Amino acid sequence: MRLKIDPLKCVRCGLCEVACSLNRDSVLTPMTSSIMLHVDGKANYFGLVLKTGGSCLVLARPEGSSTGQQATGSGGPGAKPILLREVCDLCEGSPRCAQICPTLCITVVD
């Protein structure tokens, strides 16, 4: 089982970040999530970054998804960078980000 991200379906609502942190710490915050909104260039360029096993990152950019280890994801100096965050554990079989994503940008595939 893995997460599939279709970045063009993303509307930048941010619910996936907060749902991920809720599963981890039972609080509302985007700061400890394994998935992050990447925002650049005002409103028009945004996508998602997901930390998966082996410190690998899924970079779901508008122009297409790829995997790699490039440190990305806007967080700022006070925010925890994605590479220092926990690896996505798929919420023990029921990923919260996919459950709450309103546009089916994030789905679960086998």
Next chain:
Amino acid sequence: MYLRSGKIGIFDLSSKELVEEDFVEEETWDKMSSLSIADRLASVHGEDSLVLGTGVLTGSFVPASCAGILRARADGDSISRSMPIMGFAGFELKLSGFDFIVIKGVAEKPSYLWIRDGMIDIVTAEEMRPRDSWARTDKILADQGDSKIQVVAGGPWCDSGHPRSQTVVDYWGGDDKMGVGAELGKKNLVAIAFRGMGELELAEPEGHFEDAILLMREHVLALGQNHGLASYSDVADRSDFKGLLHRNVGCYGCPFPCRSYLKVAEDPGELRLVAKEPGYLHYDIPALQKAFEVGLDAKDSTLAFMECAKEGAEAFSVLQMSSENSKKVTLETIHEVLKNPADPKHTKMERPPGNFESSFADSNTYRTCLGFGLCPRYWAKAGFDMPRIASFAEDLLGRKIPSDDS
């Protein structure tokens, strides 16, 4: 305390001192409204204060729980009003370490406030004074090194105290229809910046998550396919607007966005980040209606709104001034107004209609919805259901809340 940081920050720009007070949650729905709390804080700290705050549900999983507020003396008159702050601004403000922030006094030099982690700093920014709101926002993001910082910025019109100025929120215009920008200018503030890196506890995290998903799925099913701003207003349902559409963009927690990003400087289908300023995020329905009414097309409306946002000028008013000055409104006549604004007292100018206020037929429902921290535009579309919203809030707070008349 659930859903709150438990702290009010009172910052005096004149003395540069921050005083903190405990935030005590009120006991009834009406008094818990962010609008009511802001009114009370202003009555204590002065009607010329700016009050930033969020609703009890802001930042939760309740759909479109994105709204914060900024209360100020409006339009240069004696009436104070609260403008909504949308996008991610309400969400980030909620996690900044303060439930409400009161800004008093006048800064000695042009400055911006930098709010995060329960701290408020005043940063002298004389060099920003002649710059436009986008340049101010860019500089703050670059200086603080974080692209997710939310900036409520003024522009040259705000600095001059023009009653038809507007603050821009995260680059875009449409939230401020009451001249809050002028109040920023009077306080010698070029911007207010905040970042939310805190966390909020909930009484019932699991139950809230499950209930919110059910509610959201109900809404998504009922609302059908989203077309951005065109889903909310016929004004965006025209071919020239749709021909420039790049993407629709949500505010925090919104499953049915009303924000449509139009590209005018490059192919709307270009997905990569190429041009520096490719376009504009439209959600200002009254201004767009006005733009089409005076004869602009979608492209020129987009270019005009960009210029208005940069100058910190309210777009509806600028279009109105331009149409009074000229037989035909063009980008040139708009540019002329932006550089030489008329005093609205000497024109026939009406007050700009509210962008979100008109979502509901009655102002009480609008205030209730916004006071909870919910987007009035979304909830008017989805169907505002006070008992259900109250039930969500009670579950999150872990207690029953009476209404004022019970």
